[in-house]
Amino acid sequence: MDVSLEMVISYFFLVVVFLVNLGDGQKYDCPELSCGSSGLPIRFPFRLNSQPEYLCGYPGFNLSCTHRNETVLELPNSVKLFVKKINYVSQVIQLTDAQHCLPGTLRGLDISSSPFQFRNVPEYEYSFDNYTFFSCSLEERKVHDSCIPCLSGPNHQVCAFHSSCSFDYLPNFVPNCTKIYDIPQIPRDIVFGGQNFLELKWFTPACGHCEVQGKKCRLKKNRRKSRTECFPEQSKGASLRLRNVGAIVGSFLLVLLVFVVVRVYRYDKIEKQNQTKIKLFLEDYKNFKPTRYSYADIKRITSGFTEKLGQGTYGTVFKGKLSNEIHVAVKILNPSKGNGEEFINEVGTIGKIHHVNVVRLVGFCADGFRRALVYEFLPNNSLEKFIGSADTNNCFLGWEKLQDIAIGIAKGVEYLHQGCDQRILHFDIKPHNVLLDNNFNPKISDFGLAKLCSKDQSLVSMTTIKGTMGYIAPEVFSRNFGNVSCKADVYSFGMLLLEVVGGRKNTDLTLEKNSQVYFPEWIYNLLEENDDVRLLVEDDGDAEIAKKLAIVGLWCIQWHPMDRPSMKLVVQMLEGEGENLTMPPNPFTSSIGPTRIKASMHPRRVNQELEVIPESE
CATH class of the missing domain: 3.30.200.20 (Phosphorylase Kinase; domain 1)
Known part of the structure; x- marks a missing residue:
């Protein structure tokens, strides 16, 4: 079982989503809302139209908000009134209209089909009657005391009379009258008292006793009838959220514990296998x-x-x-x-x-x-420390010493390829892995990537890329250049020589504003044009050494392994006279003049396929 940190995080996320959704599904109470930040508190039995009807509120208690954040209650027959106050204890809602003329706004109201009733307050002397409204002319400019100023105009007046009155005597009071509408069971004070607000009371659902106790009211669930119950304010939601948080944290800790246990178990198992492998190796190795x-x-x-x-x-x-x-x-x-x-x-x-x-x-x-x-211990550190450009004269060893170091490295690599019982391929030849003793004699180090093969075979099979970028042979990246062999070390050594000559790292490319120059080709172009390849010059003898190192390096970095010399031949070339060396084939082509250069494949020799053999255990 391979458990990764990404899997743990994914599982934790799924647990969070599941528990949050589960918690939301178990909530019975709805959040208290309002129309705007300073609006009236809206809670059960009322609900805003934006809340789910099946979960929040009671039938007939729907409220809505205007664009100016005013709270609106719609009564039967499309009578809409603004809500001024809601008293959840006495279960009374106070309403007003935009025109401040309730007798006109309440036209067509049938309060009997609403869950509300007109509030009967003795001190207000409310009495409820059916009223009929008439529109009368003003021939004599006389306004009757039964007329309503907010409904009347300059040429007519609207008057209200009890619907039970005999219409035979009405013309004696107000002539030229025409009936316009009836309003049943409306308080007298609303019609004739000029009261600009209306108070309605509801009896069902009965939640006032919950408010008196400091609790909230809600519908009971899993009941056929819509019954209500009291609950402590926020206690249900808070405890539910606390349970959700506890479940989430607990689940995460459990998964984290499982993850740690599995990782420790796998690490311990792998480490035991490694120790067994090393123990067997050391038992075979104890004679050395x-x-x-x-x-x-x-x-x-x-x-x-x-x-x-x-x-x-x-x-x-x-x-x-x-x-x-x-x-x-x-x-x-x-x-x-x-x-x-x-x-x-x-x-x-x-x-x-x-x-x-x-x-x-x-x-x-x-x-x-x-x-x-x-x-x-080698006190002079690595060769990398002494490779620099012209502004690092204090670290420059001189061309004769650099030639001696190059020959020493070449002899070391040749010994690995030919002098041991088994051929050793280093796969990481670079200046950093060449250490220098007190006399600046080079010693090859760091054999962590080395591979062994028998001396009568020349190739190894590889499943991964080994080495350091800038020093890795092309065939290690792609078998189109040939099979991997000891010539991979020859390529790395060639790049090391060019770095010694050029005084720069081969892992970098010289970047200009509009061009990119491949470093080995830069060296090749200098040689072809008979330019000085030295960055630090002392005499003519130095120039010959630098040129020899550059030519040998270019021979070593030919694209195809079969075009490169063996390390034995490399030693002979370095120890011989530079004037006897010939320039190698140019493995590069320039596509846009001398400033923008790209390497291309050198034509491969035919009939030089070699059998691939597995590396020795």
Whole structure:
């Protein structure tokens, strides 16, 4: 079971969504709303039209908001009134109209089909009657006391009379009258008292007692009839949210615990497999005699890892000493990198070989999951430190010394290819992996990517790209250039030589505003035009050395492996006279003049296919 952090996060997200949705489905109360920030509080039994009808409010208690955030109640027969107050304790709602003329607004109202009733307040002397409204002319400009000013006009007046009155005597009071409409069961004070607000009361649902207790009211669920119940304000929602949060956090912690347990189990299983692999290797290796140290010895040798020399992909290097005279470099391997192959490669290759140009393995540590390698200490650091441009004269070693270093590296690589019982392919030749002793003698180091094959075979099969960008041979990237062999190290060595000549890193490209120059071709163009390839010049002899190093480097970086010389031939070329060297074929073509240059494939030789063989275990 392969559990990743992304899977844990995805599972946690799904749990959150599920529980939040579950919690929302269990809520019985609806949130209190309002029309605007300063509007009246709207809660059960009322509901805004934006709330779900099946969940919130009671039938007939629908409210809406105007564009000016005014609260509106619609009564039967499309009578719409503005809500001024809502008293949830006494269950009374106070209404008004926009024209401030309720007798006209309430025209056609039938309160009997509404859940509300007119409020009967004794001190207001409310009495409810049926009234008939007449429109009468003003021939004598006399206004009757039964007429309503807000409905009357300059040429007529509207009067209201009890519907039970005999219409025979009406002309005696107001002549020329015509009936216009009836309003049943309306308070007298609304008709004749000039009251500009209306108070309605509701009895169902009965929620006033809940408000008196400081509680809220809501519909009961799972009932055939719409019954109500009281509940403490926000207690249900708060406890539900608390349960949801607890469930979410608990689920996440549970998943996190499972994730940690699985990762620890997998790491422990893999580490045990690595330790078993290393143990079997060390049992076969014990005859080669490098000293085996415990982790306590490593801490003592490095004085508790106090002096750090450098850090790489697979580990950190510290300075240590075996005695006052013998100093060492201790590489602590990262337990999270590789699967033990880095350790086995280092010990299995360096421990078996002894050459003046290969760093010597003094000992190793394989103490549980802690692994370390102990090398001879080389005080002048790596060759990379001494490769620079013209503004770094203090680090420049001189062309004769650089030639000696190049020859030493070439002899070291040749020894790996031909001088051991098994052929060793380094796969990471670069200035950083060439260390220099007190006399600036080079020693090849870092065999973490090395592969072994028998001497009578020349190729290895590879499933992954190995090496450092800028030094990796083309065939390692694509088999269109040929099969992977020891010529991959020749290519890397060639790039190292060009870096020595050019005084720059091959992992970079020279970028200009409108052009991009491939660094090896820049060297090739200088040679073709008989320009000086040196960046630091002392005399004519230096110029010949620089030219020789450049020509050998260009031979080594030919695109196809079969076009490159062997390391034995490279040593002979470096040790010989520069004037005897011929320029290699140009593997580059320029598509847009001398400033924008791209490398192209050199035509491949035919009938040079080689059999691919697996690397040795």
